[in-house]
Amino acid sequence: MAVTDRPAQRPRLPLIAGNWKMNLDHLQAVAFVQKLHWTLKDAKHEDGSVEVAVFPPYTDLRTVQTLLDADKIPFGLGAQDLSAQDSGAYTGEISGAFLSKLQCRYVIIGHSERRQYHAETDEVVAAKTQAALRHGLVPVICVGETAEDLEKFGASAVPVGQLDVALKDLKADAEIVVAYEPVWAIGSGQAATPEQAQDVCAKLRHVVAERLGQEAAERTRILYGGSVKSGNIASFMREPDVDGALVGGASLVVDEFAAIIRYQKHVGV
Ligand code: PEP
DSSP states (O other): OOGGGOSSOOSSOOEEEEEOOSOOOHHHHHHHHHHHHHHHHHTTOOGGGSEEEEEOOGGGHHHHHHHHHHTTOOEEEEESOOOSSSSSSOTTOOOHHHHHHTTOOEEEESOHHHHHHSOOOHHHHHHHHHHHHHTTOEEEEEEOOOHHHHHHHOSSHHHHHHHHHHTTTOOTTOOOEEEEOOGGGTTTSOOOOHHHHHHHHHHHHHHHHHHHOHHHHHHOEEEEESSOOTTTHHHHHTSTTOOEEEESGGGGSHHHHHHHHTGGGSTTO
């Protein structure tokens, strides 16, 4: 069935994104992507029902791009970070221009591991968001509260503030994806409740409306991330303001990631 024929239409195409972090070299990446594609084909997965994107390490991107192209595999490709600069004497940095040339569609920005281990501030995240857009990439802007923030300020104050800064100089027609990732839920096995995810995602949508306008708020996809598994994805996807998931650990296990992608087949969805 085509996406447009589905009953109970969602307003936005769901996006299931796999952040591989610093895992899988380029040879392992080929085997993984092929196996994921075959697994979805065997299960007769409807390609148009959900968008799938993978975010391999930089050194895998060219290889994965060639494979997606050659085998006509309908997965989007994204990088895990980019430089705020476009070119020049910035040893070790990667320009958005290079990512565009590799046909990357997405780039993750402001992941909590970058904020934590590389001291990325909200201003750096804003500069990288603008760099992504300058090069025709869709920034996947990550926001989320730590356990300490949760206790002190509740769930939404910190992510709302982070997104507000990231969007401050964007044009209304900017295509972005937002990922709400509570830091305490990442890699911990302890996901947020669907109710919390919905509440924060709705507030993030409000920030998009205030900064970029109502039309942008209605079309922008907001993902939940943090210990998403095949066993809990459907409960998040039932929430009206959750448009998909940013998946870390479970995106490295073919059967598990395929089951997350196929959440629409889960009982009770
Ligand atoms: C992530 O790192 O973006 C993430 C959500 O990780 P995990 O799914 O392993 O919690």
